[in-house]
Amino acid sequence: MRTGRPSYKCNRLQIRQVGFNSVWPGSKMRTLTPNTTKLIELVGKFCGRVRCWRAALTHNIAFFAGSLRKQLVRCAPPLLTVHSSVLLPSFLILILAGCRENSKSPSGAGVVRVGFLQNITHAQALIAYQRGDFTAALRSTGFDCTMQAFQAGPAIIEAIYAGHLDVAYVGPIPALNGYLRSRGQEIRLLSGAAENGTVVIGNPRRNIRKLEDLCGRRVATPQMGNTQDLAARYFLGAAGTACRSQKSADIVPIAPSDIEILMAKDQLDGAWVPEPWGSQLVTKGTGVLLTEEKSLWPDGRTPLTVVIARKKFAEEHRDIVSALLDCHTSLTLELRANKESLVPVLSEAMHRLTHKPFPESLVASSLERxxxxxxxxxxxLERLVLIARQLRYMPKNAVRLDDFFLAQTGQTVTTDKQSP
Structure with a gap:
């Protein structure tokens, strides 16, 4: 295994909720069968990087499952043992395919792969996705741009680890966690993108009217290990201010699109989500706004979205990184100057990604926060690292956080008052 690469225990492999939701939605952590574990251990040794097959397993199994998703939910564990002669060779091919280093696009052409979440808090990426801004910005460099939407931040970090993404918009907790777990070898911060924009929603049918009412209740977050998940566990946990004298809330990671369904069915007490998912719950009458997360922090601010890059890509393509950052800055200034004119673009982008109508009024209310x-x-960001380590989200290693803020263009990342 290469020095500095993130490592994982293989003798008793468990796939975390981070990527496992794609095959077994809503399930708890599961343990693979001994035969499958042995096979994956061998593949991991063969590849020389254990992180590689872990990421490949997360993403490639989801692709391999495809239309068989419902059947896998019911019978995947038996399939892995009884019919291993059929499935395990397929797993081997998929995992080995994921072990290839992807510093270039699969076709060999000059393509920059950008990941983002289908949230209004990633508005710069949504606009670029809909209008083609990044493609236009990179035209002079001879590179093209492809963009891929993800459900939550930890999956983006896994894709970067596997070499499947070059640049990404992501929450600060997955970004920092990915940096620290790789001992600073995989990820670099390029820029900030958004602050605030996270809301806490209560179920009015269960008489949830204030934040303290969620103590001891079932609260949904977009995914285990993402920024909202950490904030919910901190403020509604034993160490938080809301539930110190009460039972901690039961935090349940659920995909944002499914949160709306479960709230409508009265199966959740609340949700800790970014926009537009909070405004959607309020607009449809399935939830009430309890508070904005920013009001819970001492300075009334909380970082929500950052732009990161794969370290190797940023070091080898500084001109491309510079072009993308210039475009990102232009989009940020456009959003700050005239949000209203961009509402139709964002509405169309969300409709295109989710295949569901997103009214412009919903987008407009989301942008206000x-x-x-x-x-x-x-x-x-440093405050989030301290909290994440307190909750055992991040390793307490001696990696210098200063390097995380060093842009690969040779300059320090813009901070606070220096930004537009």
């Missing part, structure tokens, strides 16, 4: 910026808000 978000502050778009290129600031990295270093103080807020």
């Amino acid at each position: 978000i502050e778009f910026t290129t600031s990295a808000h270093r103080e807020g």
Whole structure:
């Protein structure tokens, strides 16, 4: 195994909720069968990087499952043992395919792969996805751009680890966690993108009217290990201010699109989500706004979206990184100057990604709670690291956080008051 690469225990492999939701939705952590574990251990040794097959397993199994998703939910564990002669060779091919280093596009052409989440808090990426801004910005460099939407941040980090993404918009917790777990070898911060924009929603049918009412209740977050998940566990946990004298809330990671369904069915007490999912719950009458997360922090600010890059890509393609950052800054300034004119673009982008109508009124209400910026808000990020380590989200290693803020263009990432 290469020095500095993130490592994982293989003798008793468990796939975390981070990527496992794609095959077994809503399930708890599961343990693979001994035969499958042995096979994956051998593949991991053969590849020389254990992180590689872990990421490949997360993403390639989801692709391999495809239309068989419902059947896998009911019978995947038996299939892995009884019919291993059929499935395990397929797993081997998929995993080995994921072990290839992807510093270039699969076709060999000059393509920059950008990941983002289908949230209004990633508005710069949504606009670029809909209008083709990144493609236009890279035209002079001879590179093209492909963009891929993800459900939550941890999956983006896994894709970067596997070499499947070059640049990404992601929440600060997955970004920092990915940096620290790789001992600073995989990820670099390029810019800030958005602050605030996270809301806490209560179920009115269960008489949830204030934040304290969620103590001891069932609260949904977009995914285990993402920024909202950490905030919910901190403020509604034993160490938080809301539930110190009460039972901690039961935090349940659920995909944002499924949160709306479960709230409508009265199966959740609340949700801790980014926009537009909070405004959607309020608009449809399935939830009430309890508070904005920013009001819970001492300075009334919380970093929500940052732009990161795969370290190797940023070092080898500084001109491309610079072109993307210039485009990102232009989009940020456009959002700050005239959000209203961009509402139709964002509405169309969300409709295109989710295959569901997103009214412009919903997008407009979401934008009111978000502050778009290129600031990295270093103080807020360092605060999140302390909390994440307290909750055992991040390793307590001696990796210098300073290197995370060093842009690969040779300059320090813009912080706070320096940003537009």
